Amino acid sequence: MARRKYLHTSITGNTAVTLIEKNKNRDLDIYSMTVCNTHASDTLTLDLFLSKLTSRVTGNIGDDGNWDTPTDTYTTVYLLRDVAIDSTNTLVLESSEIEYDGTEFELKGQLNNADSTADVVINFKRKR
Numbered sequence: 001m002a003r004r005k006y007l008h009t010s011i012t013g014n015t016a017v018t019l020i021e022k023n024k025n026r027d028l029d030i031y032s033m034t035v036c037n038t039h040a041s042d043t044l045t046l047d048l049f050l051s052k053l054t055s056r057v058t059g060n061i062g063d064d065g066n067w068d069t070p071t072d073t074y075t076t077v078y079l080l081r082d083v084a085i086d087s088t089n090t091l092v093l094e095s096s097e098i099e100y101d102g103t104e105f106e107l108k109g110q111l112n113n114a115d116s117t118a119d120v121v122i123n124f125k126r127k128r
Helices: none
Strands: 005-012 017-020 027-037 044-057 071-085 088-092 106-111 117-126
Touching: 005 017, 005 106, 017 044, 017 117, 027 044, 044 117, 071 088, 106 117
Parallel strands: none
Antiparallel strands: 005 117, 017 106, 027 088, 027 117, 044 071, 044 106
């Protein structure tokens, strides 16, 4: 029987962060997830979403003779959008609120402000 494990990630700023990478060979059973606002005084706003690469256009030599930048297109599915967490408070999510197919999607989180900070703890075990 697989033991439960914990993944801890600190998020700072307003850039999207990958919390769990896609693994096409093995999915995870997520039991719970906590997001703690660690900022001393500010309320943060959290987006929690799934991201999947849907198309990739490789770079090539353009009409101007320069190398064009490759372009990736992603599908985004929001689990939470603009959820406010007051300073020093914690949001607790249960498994049914964050269930998804980890063989197809990455789990990402994003905060609203450049000075926002949060600790994320995910309780999981690997599916067989």
